[in-house]
Amino acid sequence: MAPSVWLPLLVLGLPFVAFVLLAVVAPLRRVGPRAGLVSIGAIALAFGAALTVWTEGFVSETTWAWIPADGGPIATVGLLVDPLSNAMLVLVTLVSLLVQIYSLAYLGDERPASLGRYYTYQSLFAFSMLGLVLAPGFLQMFVFWELVGLCSYLLIGYWYERPAAARAAVKAFWITKLGDVGFIIGIVLLWSATGTFEFTDLFEKAQEHALAIPGLPTIMFLIYLGAVGKSAQFPLHVWLPDAMEGPTPVSALIHAATMVTAGVFMVTRTEPLFALVPEVLTLIAWVGAFTALLAATMACVEADIKRVLAYSTISQLGYMMAAAGAGAAFAGFLHLLTHGLFKALLFLAAGAVIHAVGTNDIFRMGGLFRAMPQTGIVFVVGTLALAGVPPLAGFYSKEAVLGGVWEAHLTGPFLMLALTVLLTAFYMFRVVFIAFFGRAHAAAHPHEAPWLMRGPLWVLAALTVLVGVRLALGGAEGHEETPAWLAPLSVGLALVGFALAWAMYQRRAIDPARIAAALAPIDYLARRRYGLDALYAGLYRGFILGFSRLVGWIDRYLVDGVLNVLTALTLRGGDALRRIQSGRAQDYVYGVAFGLLLLIVGAQLWR
Amino acid sequence: MIGLPAYLVLGALVFSIGLFGVLTRRNAVGILLGIELMLNAVNINLVAFARFNGDVAGLVFTLFTISITVAEVAVGLAIVIAIFRVRRTVEADRLDLLRG
Amino acid sequence: MTLETVGFWVVATVLLASSLAVVLTPNLFHAVLYLAAALVATGVVFLLLEQPFLFAVQLLLYAGGVVTIVVFAIMLTERLVGERIAQTSRHVVNGAIVAAAVFVGIVGFLIGAPLGAPRPAETGDTTAAIGRALVGPFAVTLELLGVLLVVALLGALHFARSEE
Numbered sequence: 001m002a003p004s005v006w007l008p009l010l011v012l013g014l015p016f017v018a019f020v021l022l023a024v025v026a027p028l029r030r031v032g033p034r035a036g037l038v039s040i041g042a043i044a045l046a047f048g049a050a051l052t053v054w055t056e057g058f059v060s061e062t063t064w065a066w067i068p069a070d071g072g073p074i075a076t077v078g079l080l081v082d083p084l085s086n087a088m089l090v091l092v093t094l095v096s097l098l099v100q101i102y103s104l105a106y107l108g109d110e111r112p113a114s115l116g117r118y119y120t121y122q123s124l125f126a127f128s129m130l131g132l133v134l135a136p137g138f139l140q141m142f143v144f145w146e147l148v149g150l151c152s153y154l155l156i157g158y159w160y161e162r163p164a165a166a167r168a169a170v171k172a173f174w175i176t177k178l179g180d181v182g183f184i185i186g187i188v189l190l191w192s193a194t195g196t197f198e199f200t201d202l203f204e205k206a207q208e209h210a211l212a213i214p215g216l217p218t219i220m221f222l223i224y225l226g227a228v229g230k231s232a233q234f235p236l237h238v239w240l241p242d243a244m245e246g247p248t249p250v251s252a253l254i255h256a257a258t259m260v261t262a263g264v265f266m267v268t269r270t271e272p273l274f275a276l277v278p279e280v281l282t283l284i285a286w287v288g289a290f291t292a293l294l295a296a297t298m299a300c301v302e303a304d305i306k307r308v309l310a311y312s313t314i315s316q317l318g319y320m321m322a323a324a325g326a327g328a329a330f331a332g333f334l335h336l337l338t339h340g341l342f343k344a345l346l347f348l349a350a351g352a353v354i355h356a357v358g359t360n361d362i363f364r365m366g367g368l369f370r371a372m373p374q375t376g377i378v379f380v381v382g383t384l385a386l387a388g389v390p391p392l393a394g395f396y397s398k399e400a401v402l403g404g405v406w407e408a409h410l411t412g413p414f415l416m417l418a419l420t421v422l423l424t425a426f427y428m429f430r431v432v433f434i435a436f437f438g439r440a441h442a443a444a445h446p447h448e449a450p451w452l453m454r455g456p457l458w459v460l461a462a463l464t465v466l467v468g469v470r471l472a473l474g475g476a477e478g479h480e481e482t483p484a485w486l487a488p489l490s491v492g493l494a495l496v497g498f499a500l501a502w503a504m505y506q507r508r509a510i511d512p513a514r515i516a517a518a519l520a521p522i523d524y525l526a527r528r529r530y531g532l533d534a535l536y537a538g539l540y541r542g543f544i545l546g547f548s549r550l551v552g553w554i555d556r557y558l559v560d561g562v563l564n565v566l567t568a569l570t571l572r573g574g575d576a577l578r579r580i581q582s583g584r585a586q587d588y589v590y591g592v593a594f595g596l597l598l599l600i601v602g603a604q605l606w607r
Numbered sequence: 608m609i610g611l612p613a614y615l616v617l618g619a620l621v622f623s624i625g626l627f628g629v630l631t632r633r634n635a636v637g638i639l640l641g642i643e644l645m646l647n648a649v650n651i652n653l654v655a656f657a658r659f660n661g662d663v664a665g666l667v668f669t670l671f672t673i674s675i676t677v678a679e680v681a682v683g684l685a686i687v688i689a690i691f692r693v694r695r696t697v698e699a700d701r702l703d704l705l706r707g
Numbered sequence: 708m709t710l711e712t713v714g715f716w717v718v719a720t721v722l723l724a725s726s727l728a729v730v731l732t733p734n735l736f737h738a739v740l741y742l743a744a745a746l747v748a749t750g751v752v753f754l755l756l757e758q759p760f761l762f763a764v765q766l767l768l769y770a771g772g773v774v775t776i777v778v779f780a781i782m783l784t785e786r787l788v789g790e791r792i793a794q795t796s797r798h799v800v801n802g803a804i805v806a807a808a809v810f811v812g813i814v815g816f817l818i819g820a821p822l823g824a825p826r827p828a829e830t831g832d833t834t835a836a837i838g839r840a841l842v843g844p845f846a847v848t849l850e851l852l853g854v855l856l857v858v859a860l861l862g863a864l865h866f867a868r869s870e871e
Contacts, residue, residue, distance in 0.1 A: 583706030586638070586699055586797070589629050593805045600812035604819060609715045609755075611822050616814060617719050617752070621726050621745075623810035628730030630802035636781055640729050640742050643773065647749045650765075658756040661827050663836040667845050669761055670837070673768050674852050678859030680773050684780040685866030691784050700797060 004058035008081045008134055011046045011053065011089055015096075015126035018042035022120040029120060032112025033104060039119040040100045043126055047093035054086040061200060063136055075197055080136035084333065088133040088265060091340045092258050094463075096126045098456035099253040102348055105452035106249055106355060118158060118247070125151035129258050133265065137197035138187040138223075141266065145183070145226065148259045149176050155254060156246040168242035175239040175536075179229020186222030193219070203272045217277045224267065224274075224284060231263025231317045234291040238533050240314055241298075244306040244360075248351030251306060256313050256347050257340035264320040264336050271329040285325025285405065289413030289420075292318030296423035297526045300430070301516075304360045305350045308431055312386065313343055315420060319401050322413050328404020335397035338467060342385035342394055345460035349379040352453050353435065356446035362431055366438035371446040374454055376436045378461040383432050385464045387425035387494045390487070393464045396471040403486055421490050425497025433505035614655035622648035635687045635697040639680065646676050714755055722748035731796075739777050746770040760834040 018039045022029045029035050063078030100122055107115055128147035135141035150173075157169030191197055193213040194205060213219075227233065232240040243255050254260070267274060267284065274281055292315045299311035316339045323332030352375045357365050369376035385394035398421070405414045448454070503509045516523040528534065580587075621644055628641025650669050657665025691697050725748060728741035750765035796802075841849050 581706060583703030584700055585702070586630055586632075589626075590801075590805060593626060593630070593809055597808055597812050600809075600816055604815060609712055611826070612817060613715065613719075614752070614756070615817050615822070617722070619810055619813040619817070620723055621749075622813070623806040624723070624726040624730055626809055627802045627806035630805060631730065631796040631799050633797050634735055636735060636777065636784070637730075637738060639777070640738055643742060644726055644729060644745065647746065647769075651749060651752055654753055654756050654758055654761060658758070659826055663833065663840050664844075666758060666761060666833065666837050667840045670764060670841070671848065671852060673764055674856065677768055677772055678856050680776055681863040682859050682866070684776055685863035687780060688783055689866040697784055 002060065004053075004056075004060040004081060005062050005079065007049050007053050007058065008060075008079050008085075008089065011049045011093065012079070012127065012130045012134055014042040014046040014049070015039075015123045015130065019120060019123035019127055022116060022123060029116035030113045032110070032115035033108075035116035036100065036104050036119045039123045040097065040104070042123065043093060043097045043100055046126070046130070047090075047097045050086075050089040050093045053081065054090045057083065058086065059083075061136055063198070066139075075139045076137060077140050078136045079134045080199060081134065084265075084269060085133045087333075087337055089130060091337055092126065092129050092133060095253055095257040095340060095344045096122070096129075098459060099249045099344065099348070102252075102351070102453050102456045103247070103249040105450045106351055107247060114158075118155075121151055121154045121158070122253075125155065125254065125259075129262070132262055137199060138190065139197040141269075142180075142184060142187055142226075145230065145262060145266075146180065148254070148262060149173065149180065149230070152176070152243070152254050152259055155250040156243045158247055158250065159245070162245065165245040168239075168245040172239040172243045175236050176229040179225045179227070179236055181225075182222040183226025183229075186219050186225070189215070189219045189222065199269065202270075206272045206276055217280055220274055220277045220280045221283070223270070224280060227263030227267050227321070228287070229263075230266075231260050231321065232291075232314045233263070233287050233318065233321055234294055235532060237291060237295065237314045238536060241302075241307045241310045244304070244310050248306065248347060248354060251310070252344045252347030252351065255310065256343040260313060260317060261320070261336045261340065264317065264324060264332055267321070267324045268329045268333045268336075271324070274324070275327070281325045281327065282410070283325070285322045285408070285410050285413045288318045288321030288323075288325055289405070289410075289416040290318070291315070292322065292420045293416040293423070294318075294530065296420045296427065297522060298530070299427040300423060301523060301526045302427075303363055305353065305362050305365075305431060305435065306347070306360055308362070308427060309343070309346055309350055312346075312424065312428065313339075315424065316343065316386070319398065319417060319420075322410075322417060323401040323404045326405040326408035326410055326413070328401065328407070331397065331400035331404040335394075335401050338385070338393035338397040338464070341460055341467065342382045342392070342464045345378060345457060345464060346382040346386065348453070348457055348460065349375050349382060352449040352457065353379075353446075355449055355453070362435045365435040367436070368446055369436040372448045374448060375457065378457045379436065380432060381461045381464055383428040385468070387428055387498065388421060388490055389494055390468070390491065391465075391472040392468040393471065395468065395487075395491070399487055399490055402490060403483065406483065406486065418489065418493060422493040422497040422500075425494040426501050427497075429498050429501035430505055433501055437506060611655060611659045614651060618648045618651040618655065620648075621645075621651065633698050633700055635690070635699050635702075636684070638699060639683050639687070642683075643676065643680070646672060711755060714751075718748055718751045718755065722752065735781055736778075739774060739781060742777070743770050743774045746774070757829050758833060760837060 018041075021038060022035050028038065058081050060081045061078065063076040065073035066077045067074040100119070103118065103122070107118060110118070125148060128144045128151055132141055132144035132148060135144060153169045153173040156172050157166050159165045160169070187197070190202075193215075194202060196202060229236045240255060240260065244251055246255070274284070295311040295314035295318060299308050299315065302308045302311060316335070320332040320335050320339070323329065323335060352372070353365065353368060354360055356372060356375075357368070359365070381392070385392035388395045388398040390396075402414065402417055402421075405417060449457075500510075504512050504515065525531070625641045625644030625646075625648060628644060629638050630641075632638045632641060650672055653665045653669045653672065657663065657669070687697055690702065694702065696702075722745055725741045725744040729738050729745060732738045732741060746765065746769045750762045750770065753759075753761040753765060
């Protein structure tokens, strides 16, 4: 077997081995930190292998028959190794590795058994995500797609004894399932029309213009629905902020860097198919841009540091989707990679802050830069990257996205995204100024995080800078030319956002309350999350609970009622018939006499 | 000459009277007496048919009936006495342990 | 009116009267005596049908044996209970209706049945014929009857035995 096959297989297999080991060998799982070392060791080796795969630039496709049938297997499993998956492999294993190391300190106070459970889930997640990335066809992708969804559910509900966490886990699971239903229907429809799940087969067909099947836009829209759920696009984005109930490293890994980007990855992966349906692409771009703007406005009014980052993630996912919709899938994917780095950095830094302060509320932090300068520096690096300040990683990818959208003549989405650049800078620096530079709270005595947590932070910060510099120096292959005015515009917008935040929260020259009053309707709506959560809750209560009540009522009164009436009748009947059995022999003689009479009469009648 | 129907009606009458006795008597011995009457009616029927059809089998059946009746009375009365020992009564109305 | 006709009516009257007395008399002991009369009357009916052997069997076994046993039983229970067993009846009207209905049913059946055959002359010795039939075609039945009587005897002994 060529190294271009077995190395990716090794990347995929190591976390799986770790997962099976931890899941099956209970004593190993129960010792906690040592279980973590197993998981970390596996993912570290996988990272090394992934790095090799990436630097060597392996390209291969290997499939094995899965569902055999006459005339070739119906479905296959395998590995599709190409630059796209190679980059994702590195990102997933890298962030997984750093997050798992970080978790060792962050969750150090957990009971050993719980920590073992956590690392079991982590290994399963790494395996699932890598399987998704390497999937050569829709079916395998869907299987791993659901597996990462399951891991997300398990890890959001890691502190399942907290009602909020359990509810958030269920919410995330259900809302993503809503999109997944569309996804699987789309996959099956596509399969029934083309007879294959394989990406390469489908791409070949697409190139030969053999995919002019009726209803292709509908099919692709259904497949896109899966991405809407998984990548938290409007209107299914509501689960992601609630998913912050999980441990912060989980948020960094699953709900910022990897799983939520699966939708973007899927759209990028199947870009040749989406290219056939421009109307769906346009829809994707509009929805993405709208999601970006909507989430950014909500981030501006959020006080929970993790939720700010969650809305920021939704917003950035919107960017990626908009880029994919504009036909600039590469730009979107680049943003996916850079965003994976600096958003994981931001989340882990936020985790360090929360670890130190013991609260998520930014208004109860303040002056943290003095207390924990290292965390502060890396947080600012991440913020600058997210805001799109050169020469950090986020600047180039965001510029590529904006350029791609502009090139596609999607003015509306472009304007929304440009406004979002301003808002992004604003809400991120709002957090920085309030949490790190504001007046220190006397009650709290924050301290710098242990080196196990700081290490990953520094690695990610360095990478954010290095990738940015690398992009600045050489640019990436296939990097599209963007209008010359774009870079100054986006930096200028970011600066405006920064200045606004500075003026409002550092200098206090502008009273935030007055701005809020001036923008009262938006402020009101954003604080209530545009009523979407309430709407879903209402729908849930109205439809599902109503339906459940109806079913319950039917069960209690109709089904049980029928049974009760039947039993009552049987009881009454038995009671009545019982009286015939008087136990007196003479009464039975009456029966004999009647029988005799019956015989006589019968004999007379049918003689 | 008295025809066959007259004997049969006589048998039917005695049978019905015996049935009436079985149905109405409270005393277990009284019920047994009613059964005796019914069996007698059967005997009259058997003999009448045998005589009018010239068939000796009916007469043999009559003999059997009489013998069986004797056995039945013996066992039946033994049961009555046994019940009497246990329940201190032979009234059939009170012997309703099998009531549903 | 021949002697037989007169005899039939007389015997029928006696039989029915004593039968009614059996089921209606309040005194159980009297009822047994009336039963004896009814049994004897039945025997006379057998005589009218020219079956003297059956008449004899009826008198010996039935009127003699059965009535004796019943009298014994009554005396026994009477002695045990310590008072005269007064016969009372239950649901007389119901019993009468059902019995009458059965009677009407049987008579109705008889009316419909083809019974016009006249009485053939008596041929040969019936007693001898009965004897031959008993050891001939009915030999097995006769043996079984013997077994039945033994079983009945043992059963009666078992039931009537005083528990000591």
